Amino acid sequence: MRLREYEHDAARRLTKAGVDSPRLCAQLLAGHVLGLDRLHCVLAAERELALPEIDALEALTARRAAGEPLAYILGAREFFGRDFLVTPDTLIPRPETELLVETALELLPVHHSLRFADLGAGSGCIGVTLCLERPQWRGLLLELSAPALCVARENAARLGAAARLDALRADMRSVPLQPGSCGLVVSNPPYIAEAEQSEVMDEVLRYEPHTALFSPREGLAHLRAVISQAARILQPGGLLLLEHGASQGPAVRELLSSTCVFDGIATRRDLAGLDRCALARKV
Incomplete structure (x- = not known):
């Protein structure tokens, strides 16, 4: 899975869950896991994600979709x-x-x-x-x-x-x-x-x-x-x-x-x- 594909899928799931600013939220979660700021997330859109990175992103996206505040997830x-x-x-x-x-x-x-x-x-x-x-x-x-x-x-x-x-x-x-x-x-x-x-x-x-x-x-x-x-x-x-x-x-x-x-x-x-x-x- 490429980073842009994760962000698109995560934004869709977060939208369905009623989360505010779902695209931004997906980018911030990705940056947190990958150690990148928003600009470098954009530049790395075609990056292939490793399986541990996908697992981590899925877990954080699920937490946000369940309503946990983004600040607590990011720390x-x-x-x-x-x-x-x-x-x-x-x-x-x-x-x-x-x-x-x-x-x-x-x-x-x-x-x-x-x-x-x-x-x-x-x-x-x-x-x-x-x-x-x-x-x-x-x-x-x-x-x-x-x-x-x-x-x-x-x-x-x-x-x-x-x-x-x-x-x-x-x-x-x-x-x-x-x-x-x-x-x-x-x-x-x-x-x-x-x-x-x-x-x-x-x-x-x-x-x-x-x-x-x-x-x-x-x-x-x-x-x-x-x-x-x-x-x-x-x-x-x-x-x-x-x-x-x-x-x-x-x-x-x-x-x-x-x-x-x-x-x-x-x-x-x-x-x-x-x-x-x-x-x-x-x-």
């Missing part, structure tokens, strides 16, 4: 222009989460040392990216899941940020940091209400870690906890950035206002025009 996902390792113990980084990074880089001085905390770090994509984009910054990756924390540490080491990042296993609801010790707190906490499970994409519900997705009290329990912890550990003038659900903007702004320690409270929208990021400054 990585791009975030802010860099590839981050991911496993089923971590959420898959999403483009809308880049808004947290973009906002931090916009609002905080470029040539300025700063210590930040990434609460519920998961794969570490937010905290690692902040360190790489701002060489003067140091940070803490805080994550309750031990397997996820291992992934975050590995990403920090692979991408060259480990020297300026501490990784700590702890609950975002009880952050072991001193009051006023951070200039920035950033978090993408669980924020989906349990009652909204039926609205979550099937492959997300089946494969991604529920503890990183769902939160009690209408999806606000972890957001409330991060706000409470940020009010304690931020220094005066420090910035809090929170990702939240598209319908949660008013509720999150009210939670921030009710602490009486934040001002400049605002909501930013993602590229889809949906409320996605809350920001506030500690008074």
Whole structure:
């Protein structure tokens, strides 16, 4: 079987299974097995595949057709222009989460040392990216899941940020940091209400870690906890950035206002025009 024949057959099967971008998916799976980027996959279209390569491609195509996310199959996902390792113990980084990074880089001085905390770090994509984009910054990756924390540490080491990042296993609801010790707190906490499970994409519900997705009290329990912890550990003038659900903007702004320690409270929208990021400054 030639590579182009595999890609054609795999795209047909993935289309039948309802997979998005089936041709691209087939190319990425082929590149993963053959160790080629997309361009070289195109150039190698007439390559004869060895039997072990065919077997590997068939197995990966079957996994994707069954609904397993492509990022878990490939073991990585791009975030802010860099590839981050991911496993089923971590959420898959999403483009809308880049808004947290973009906002931090916009609002905080470029040539300025700063210590930040990434609460519920998961794969570490937010905290690692902040360190790489701002060489003067140091940070803490805080994550309750031990397997996820291992992934975050590995990403920090692979991408060259480990020297300026501490990784700590702890609950975002009880952050072991001193009051006023951070200039920035950033978090993408669980924020989906349990009652909204039926609205979550099937492959997300089946494969991604529920503890990183769902939160009690209408999806606000972890957001409330991060706000409470940020009010304690931020220094005066420090910035809090929170990702939240598209319908949660008013509720999150009210939670921030009710602490009486934040001002400049605002909501930013993602590229889809949906409320996605809350920001506030500690008074």
